[in-house]
């Protein structure tokens with residue numbers, strides 16, 4: 001990694017612009033097969049990100065709660081995880097297991113994600129890998145319990161993060177996305193891909 005903070009490893013500019021463009025084409029194909037939807041939290045608040053998934057499982061949230069599902073809310077199967085994305089997992093995850101969920105988060109300009117833990121998976125010994133595309137985002141990392149001191153780092157298009165070991169259960173979020181900081185998405189915004197072993 002080019003940077004490690006609180007056990008989270010960051011590889012800056014790991015994906016070349018060509019590979020980012022190829023991955024973007026693959027993400028558009030995912031969204032064509034399994035449309036982005038507007039997630040609602042269990043408390044009934046609309047999230048500002050739009051989501052879909054690839055892989056055996058997709059992560060969904062609605063009034064019934066947060067969970068993994070084998071189908072999109074509209075009923076279709078999730079498309080397979082593209083090779084361009086699996087290549088990143090195989091290079092950087094450090095595990096023999098394959099990911100069974102690739103969550104696609106689209107941040108329109110102005111979207112954010114509040115501090116939370118990722119704890120809907122069965123095995124916290126398996127790492128989580130996150131790929132950033134598009135506009136720069138201010139990522140905040142805290143502790144394994146809510147509150148306390150936090151640290152922030154800007155994530156840029158082509159960066160890859162790995163959360164393993166003790167870092168797997170830290171609170172984290174996206175405070176803001178900075179408009180016009182990447183040429184990758186014509187209409188601006190940011191895409192984050194999060195790869196996980198669910199079962």
Ligand code: MD3
Nearest residue numbers: 105118128130163167168170172192194
């Ligand atoms: C630290 N996504 O989808 S990526 C999420 O940019 C999520 O869309 C944010 O948090 C995003 O759950 C942050 C960085 C990230 C992803 C997963 C983590 C950091 C993490 C899991 C454990 C610890």
Ligand code: FE
Nearest residue numbers: 116117118172
């Ligand atoms: Fe998360």
